[in-house]
Amino acid sequence: MREALAEAQRAWDLGEVPVGAVVVKDGVVIARGFNQPIAGHDPTAHAEIVAMRAAAQALGNYRLPGCELYVTLEPCVMCSGAMMHARLAKLVYGARDPKTGAAGSVVDLFASEQLNHHTAAAGGLLEEECGNLLKAFFASRRAAARAARVARDNEAERAAIVAARLAGGDTGG
Numbered sequence: 287m288r289e290a291l292a293e294a295q296r297a298w299d300l301g302e303v304p305v306g307a308v309v310v311k312d313g314v315v316i317a318r319g320f321n322q323p324i325a326g327h328d329p330t331a332h333a334e335i336v337a338m339r340a341a342a343q344a345l346g347n348y349r350l351p352g353c354e355l356y357v358t359l360e361p362c363v364m365c366s367g368a369m370m371h372a373r374l375a376k377l378v379y380g381a382r383d384p385k386t387g388a389a390g391s392v393v394d395l396f397a398s399e400q401l402n403h404h405t406a407a408a409g410g411l412l413e414e415e416c417g418n419l420l421k422a423f424f425a426s427r428r429a430a431a432r433a434a435r436v437a438r439d440n441e442a443e444r445a446a447i448v449a450a451r452l453a454g455g456d457t458g459g
């Protein structure tokens with residue numbers, strides 16, 4: 287999960303929501319991925335999908351039997367579905383996602399016998415650390431938006447003062 291957190295940091299560095307994933311086989315990391323839908327203009331470029339694509343390429347197999355995927359955030363419906371198609375052996379996630387989590391928070395696709403015969407799921411590994419990274423990211427984005435607003439307001443105020451001076455024949459000299 288520490289490796290997945292390092293991937294999440296790479297997403298942050300590019301301005302993407304910091305979620306990271308790694309695929310492990312026989313105790314070795316065979317693929318990594320981080321969330322990158324904005325840069326790639328790709329709504330499917332979640333960390334898990336990126337990592338699974340890389341793992342499948344590395345193994346030369348469209349399925350990932352015997353593989354474990356570690357991801358910093360509970361996967362969404364799309365990623366959970368892809369894990370089942372890949373016949374991934376095990377999912378381990380960090381923070382829970384109360385808005386889109388499909389491994390128990392909103393729905394639990396992994397508990398569905400009709401859908402899933404292959405992938406075991408476990409959550410809460412380094413949960414706090416994984417969640418704190420996301421919280422810090424969104425807090426910094428809010429702070430940046432606030433700073434931009436203040437800068438805009440200051441600019442507008444200055445423009446109004448200049449306009450008033452000009453209207454009054456006062457050029458400020």
Ligand SMILES: [Zn+2]
Nearest residue numbers: 332361362365
């Ligand atoms: Zn996803």
